[in-house]
Amino acid sequence: MAMAAHKIDPLSVDFRSLDMLARVYRLGSFTRAAEELDVTQSVVSYTIEKLRGVFGDPLFVREGRQLLPTPRCEEVVTEGGDLLARFTRLAAPQQFDPASSAETITIACNFYERALIIPRLVRRIRAAAPRIKVEIVDAGYLGHDKLLRTEADMLIGPFVQLGAAFYSRTLYEDPYVCLMDPSHPMAGKALALNDYLALEHIYITYGGRWKSRYMQYLEQRGHALSIAIKTPSPAGIHNLIAGTQLVATIPERLSQELGEGLHVTRCPVDAPVAIQMVWTARTQGSEMHKWVRGQVVQAIKG
Structure with a gap:
């Protein structure tokens, strides 16, 4: 993949471009990113080529059929994700009304949590916020990675907190x-x-x-x-x-x-195994996510 021939003004980069880069990184495919964004692949290719010029790096390289990010790409995705999160919080409404909210909450967890916690949580959310959409994704052993890649808003399970990037609360211990x-x-x-x-x-x-x-x-x-x-x-x-x-x-x-x-x-x-609720700075200040975290705690008590 050829890099842009000259350096491009960094101020020409918008949040949509950073979001597109993050999706290509997460999905490992220009085509799948285009499908998720409902745009043509040429739009994705043009945007990534522009970002290559901005950051002076190929961002992605191919090894066989795999599209692999460069270290510089990983750095840009991480820092860009923080920028996107802060801007999203800045633009979000200051008040959260469960009855009228139509947002989506994505929770990463495994079999234990899907059997014991999620059913109670979903019933509570549906009763108080019937328009909120809940998506459950498999945490596997990479639950923290899913949070960092913004593939999930919250992680529930026996996961040890890894570093300052995460917030956590112990829900209970199970012998x-x-x-x-x-x-x-x-x-x-x-x-x-x-x-x-x-x-x-x-x-x-x-x-x-x-x-x-x-x-x-x-x-x-x-x-x-x-x-x-x-x-x-x-x-x-x-x-x-x-x-x-x-x-x-x-x-x-x-x-x-x-x-x-x-x-x-x-x-x-x-x-005993300690069941944790884990999240990141991206959702720490969100009124909607604060409310959902409260619902998790109440679901455990109920």
Whole structure:
């Protein structure tokens, strides 16, 4: 991709150009960015070429079929995102009326939160602000990255805050319990740590990128579980346990959703998972987002 032949006046750059750059960066495609913005690809290409001249950098390079950002591009997207956020806050109405607002809130979370928190939250939002649109996106293990890329407004889950770029609030801590078939020899008995380590376990890997607090605790103390089955998600865990001698360790609140017909007993590993609500400076001062964060807290209490 050729760079512009001469330096272009930086004051010729508008917020729409920075937004277009951020979309190409996020989507990894000129075509997909054009589709999302409902413009032609030539408009996107022209804008990116202009920005290359402004910043004296190619901004994107191709490796095979991938469109990869340069380090300078990442810097511009980060700083430009902050500028866009501040300007959006400046232009936003000072008052927020839930009953009339038609804004969109995007929340990144995973299975646990979609099962336990999101249904209550959505009911509260729909009751007080029926025109607000809620979009739920998968957080995976890159929830913080989704916030920085403005792919989400809020992150809910057991995520550790990473640096000054994030604001967070601990919603609650959830201790771990063990699920087993009622016919299991240890059903109805209190599990000591040695008993727990001797069991055959179903281990939930969460895609292999995030490790449960109880597993971190065990590994830090030199213990290892006997793992018979690995599964990426708690979904369907009941069917894996029923009629077997296998045991799964999951947060207590989740067991209330998934443990019907199974025996539930306390896990001897005292390492509860902390469920966090995380956001960035982009939404920190927004009256709408303040209201939504309040609704999350109330949904937990309710």
